[in-house]
Amino acid sequence: MPSRKFADGEVVRGRWPGSSLYYEVEILSHDSNSQLYTVKYKDGTELELKENDIKPLTSFRQRKGGSTSSSPSRRRGSRSRSRSRSPGRLPKGARRSASASHQADIKEARREVEVKLTPLVLKPFGNSISRYNGEPEHIERNDVPRKNTQEKFNLSQESSYISTQYRLRPRREEIRLKEMDSKEEKFVTKELAVRTFEVTPIQAKDLEFGGVPGVFLIMFGLPVFLFLLLLMCKQKDPSLLNFPPPLPALYELWETRVFGVYLLWFLIQALFYLLPVGKVVEGMPLIDGRRLKYRLNGFYAFILTFAVIGTCLFQGVEFHYVYRHFLQFALAATVFCVVLSVYLYMRSLKAPRKDLSPASSGNAVYDFFIGRELNPRIGTFDLKYFCELRPGLIGWVVINLVMLLAEMKIQSRAVPSLAMILVNSFQLLYVVDALWNEEAVLTTMDIIHDGFGFMLAFGDLVWVPFIYSFQAFYLVSHPNEVSWPMASLMIVLKLCGYIIFRGANSQKNAFRKNPSDPKLSHLKTIHTSTGKNLLVSGWWGFVRHPNYLGDLIMALAWSLPCGFNHILPYFYVVYFTMLLVHREARDEYQCKKKYGVAWEKYCQRVPYRIFPYIY
Numbered sequence: 001m002p003s004r005k006f007a008d009g010e011v012v013r014g015r016w017p018g019s020s021l022y023y024e025v026e027i028l029s030h031d032s033n034s035q036l037y038t039v040k041y042k043d044g045t046e047l048e049l050k051e052n053d054i055k056p057l058t059s060f061r062q063r064k065g066g067s068t069s070s071s072p073s074r075r076r077g078s079r080s081r082s083r084s085r086s087p088g089r090l091p092k093g094a095r096r097s098a099s100a101s102h103q104a105d106i107k108e109a110r111r112e113v114e115v116k117l118t119p120l121v122l123k124p125f126g127n128s129i130s131r132y133n134g135e136p137e138h139i140e141r142n143d144v145p146r147k148n149t150q151e152k153f154n155l156s157q158e159s160s161y162i163s164t165q166y167r168l169r170p171r172r173e174e175i176r177l178k179e180m181d182s183k184e185e186k187f188v189t190k191e192l193a194v195r196t197f198e199v200t201p202i203q204a205k206d207l208e209f210g211g212v213p214g215v216f217l218i219m220f221g222l223p224v225f226l227f228l229l230l231l232m233c234k235q236k237d238p239s240l241l242n243f244p245p246p247l248p249a250l251y252e253l254w255e256t257r258v259f260g261v262y263l264l265w266f267l268i269q270a271l272f273y274l275l276p277v278g279k280v281v282e283g284m285p286l287i288d289g290r291r292l293k294y295r296l297n298g299f300y301a302f303i304l305t306f307a308v309i310g311t312c313l314f315q316g317v318e319f320h321y322v323y324r325h326f327l328q329f330a331l332a333a334t335v336f337c338v339v340l341s342v343y344l345y346m347r348s349l350k351a352p353r354k355d356l357s358p359a360s361s362g363n364a365v366y367d368f369f370i371g372r373e374l375n376p377r378i379g380t381f382d383l384k385y386f387c388e389l390r391p392g393l394i395g396w397v398v399i400n401l402v403m404l405l406a407e408m409k410i411q412s413r414a415v416p417s418l419a420m421i422l423v424n425s426f427q428l429l430y431v432v433d434a435l436w437n438e439e440a441v442l443t444t445m446d447i448i449h450d451g452f453g454f455m456l457a458f459g460d461l462v463w464v465p466f467i468y469s470f471q472a473f474y475l476v477s478h479p480n481e482v483s484w485p486m487a488s489l490m491i492v493l494k495l496c497g498y499i500i501f502r503g504a505n506s507q508k509n510a511f512r513k514n515p516s517d518p519k520l521s522h523l524k525t526i527h528t529s530t531g532k533n534l535l536v537s538g539w540w541g542f543v544r545h546p547n548y549l550g551d552l553i554m555a556l557a558w559s560l561p562c563g564f565n566h567i568l569p570y571f572y573v574v575y576f577t578m579l580l581v582h583r584e585a586r587d588e589y590q591c592k593k594k595y596g597v598a599w600e601k602y603c604q605r606v607p608y609r610i611f612p613y614i615y
C-alpha cells in the first residue's frame with residue numbers, strides 16, 4: 001500500500017500551481033489512487049496537490065514581511081482590484097453611502113483582496129465597472145498545462161463581489177509594473193470613491209420585475225392567484241370555463257388552530273436547523289471579504305422530520321386534517337410570510353450598508369419585495385438560508401404525502417394510484433437532491449444577489465409548498481389512470497431531466513470549486529479577465545442554461561401523470577417556464593457585465609439559452 005507523507009489536518013506549505021511560491025495550507029484528505037492531497041489555503045481555496053508540491057513548515061525559514069502570508073489572496077500588494085458582484089455597479093450600500101464609516105468599510109474590503117504577487121496589469125477598469133472586458137480570451141482545453149496557472153483560479157472562488165487578478169511576473173518587470181499599478185490604483189480609488197458616494201437616484205437603477213408598479217402587482221396578485229387556483233382545483237369540474245370558482249367568506253379561511261400548527265411546524269424545522277450535526281462550510285465572499293458560515297444539515301432535518309411523521313402516523317395522528325384545512329394552511333403561511341417580511345424590512349433599516357443586498361434600490365416598496373438585507377441573521381441563525389430549503393421544501397414533501405393519504409381515503413383505495421405514486425416519487429427525488437446537495441444553494445442568485453424580503457419569503461414558504469404540490473392536490477379529487485407503458489415513458493422523461501439538471505449543476509459547482517479538477521480536464525473553457533473561466537463544452541457547451549432545461553423537463557414529467565383532461569395541472573410547467581426564462585435574462589444581464597467580451601464569445605459559441613435550436 002502506498003504510504004503518505006502528510007496526515008489529514010497537518011499544516012504545511014503547498015506550492016501554488018504553476019509557480020514556485022509556497023503558502024500555508026491544511027491537508028484535508030489524501031487520495032491513495034491518484035496520490036493527490038486535497039489541501040485548503042487560508043482563503044478557503046481547495047486544490048489537489050502532488051506530494052512533491054508540499055513541504056513541511058519546518059523546511060521554510062521564516063522571512064520578514066508579507067511573503068509568508070497564508071494564501072495568495074490574503075497577501076497585500078502593490079495593486080489590487082476590488083469589484084462589485086456585477087462589475088457594472090457597486091452594491092447598493094456602497095453606492096449610496098456617504099458616511100465615513102462606510103468609506104472605512106470600502107477600504108477594508110479593498111484591503112482584504114490585495115495580493116502581494118506581482119499583479120497582472122489590465123486596462124483600467126477592463127472588465128470592470130460598466131465596461132466590457134477588453135482582454136482577448138481564447139478557448140482551451142481544461143488540462144493544457146499553462147505557464148500562468150493562476151489565471152485558472154479565482155482566488156476568492158466564485159466571489160461575486162470581489163475578485164483579484166494577478167499573474168506571476170519576472171522580477172525585472174516588477175518596478176515598472178509597480179509604477180503602472182500605483183497610477184492605476186489612484187485612478188481606481190478615485191473612480192471608486194466617486195461611484196461609492198454618489199447618491200443614485202432610484203430611476204437610474206434598473207429595477208427588475210417591472211419596477212415599483214410591477215412588484216406591487218406581484219405582491220397582491222400572487223396570493224390572490226394562489227387561492228383562486230386552489231379553489232378552482234377543489235371544483236368537481238376544474239375547467240377554465242368554470243372560472244371564477246365560488247369564493248368562501250374570508251373568516252372561513254382563517255383558523256387560529258391551523259396557524260398554531262403552522263407555527264409549530266416552523267419551530268420544529270428551526271430546531272432541526274440548530275442541531276449541531278453536519279459540516280459547516282463558508283459561503284461566497286461578501287462585499288467586505290467576510291464569508292458567512294453555514295451548517296449543512298438539511299438532509300438530517302429531512303430524515304428527522306420523516307421519523308417524527310412516521311411515529312405520528314403509527315400513533316394514529318390524523319393527517320387528513322391538513323387536507324381538509326388546506327386553504328386555511330395556505331392562508332396561515334401567507335399571514336406568517338407577511339409578518340416575516342415586515343420584520344425583515346424593519347430590521348433592515350438598522351442594518352449596516354455593507355449588509356444590504358445589491359438588488360435593493362432605496363425605494364421602500366421595491367425593497368420590501370426584493371429584500372433589503374442580504375443575509376439577515378439572528379446570531380448564527382440565517383433566516384434566508386433556512387427558509388430557502390427547510391420549512392417550504394420539506395413541507396412540500398409532507399403535503400404530497402398528505403395528498404397521497406387523502407387520495408386513498410377519499411377514493412377508498414387500498415393503495416395509492418400509480419399517478420399519485422409517480423408524482424410523489426418524482427418530487428421526492430427533487431427535494432432529496434436539493435437537500436443532499438445543500439451546499440450548491442449557497443451559489444444561487446437567491447443567496448448571493450437577492451435580499452430576503454417578500455419575494456423569497458412568499459416563494460419559499462407559500463409558493464413552493466402550496467403550488468409545487470398542486471399535481472398531488474389535483475389527483476386527490478381528479479383521479480387519472482396511468483398505464484405502465486405510459487408510466488415508463490414518464491419515468492424516462494423524469495430521469496432525462498434529472499440527469500441534465502444534476503449533471504449541469506454538479507459540473508459547474510465542481511468547476512467553480514476547483515477549476516483544475518482532473519475529472520473536468522476534458523472540458524474546454526474560455527478565459528475571462530476576472531480570473532474566473534467559463535465552461536464551453538460539456539453540459540455548458542450544449543445550451544447556456546442546461547440546468548434550467550433539465551428542471552423544465554422534470555416539471556413536465558411531474559404534470560403528465562395528471563393526464564390531459566384539464567389544463568390546471570400544467571400550470572406549474574407554464575409558470576416555471578416563465579420564471580426560468582425571466583431568471584435566465586437576469587443572469588445573462590449580470591454575466592454580460594461581469595465577463596464582457598468573453599461572455600459574448602461564449603454566446604456566439606453556445607447560441608441557445610435554454611432550449612437547443614429554439615431559444
Ligand SMILES: NC(=O)C1=CN([C@@H]2O[C@H](COP(=O)(O)OP(=O)(O)OC[C@H]3O[C@@H](n4cnc5c(N)ncnc54)[C@H](OP(=O)(O)O)[C@@H]3O)[C@@H](O)[C@H]2O)C=CC1
Binds near residue numbers: 544551
Ligand atoms: N424549482 C424552482 O422553483 C427553481 C429552481 N431553480 C434551479 O436552481 C438552480 C440554480 O439556478 P440559478 O441560481 O438561477 O443559476 P445557475 O446555477 O444557472 O447559475 C448561474 C451562474 O452560473 C455561472 N455560469 C454561467 N455560465 C457558466 C459557464 N458556462 N461556465 C461556468 N459558470 C457559468 C455564472 O456565475 P459565476 O460565473 O459568477 O459563477 C452564472 O451567474 C438551477 O438548477 C435552477 O434550475 C432556480 C429557480 C427556481
Ligand SMILES: CC(C)=CCC[C@@H](C)[C@H]1CC=C2C3=C(CC[C@@]21C)[C@@]1(C)CC[C@H](O)C(C)(C)[C@@H]1CC3
Binds near residue numbers: 389441
Ligand atoms: C414571486 C415568486 C413566485 C417567486 C418565487 C420564486 C421561488 C419560488 C423560487 C426562486 C428560487 C428558488 C429555488 C428553489 C425553490 C424555488 C425558489 C425559492 C430551489 C430551492 C428548489 C430546489 C433546487 O434544487 C434548488 C436548491 C436549486 C432551488 C434553488 C432556487
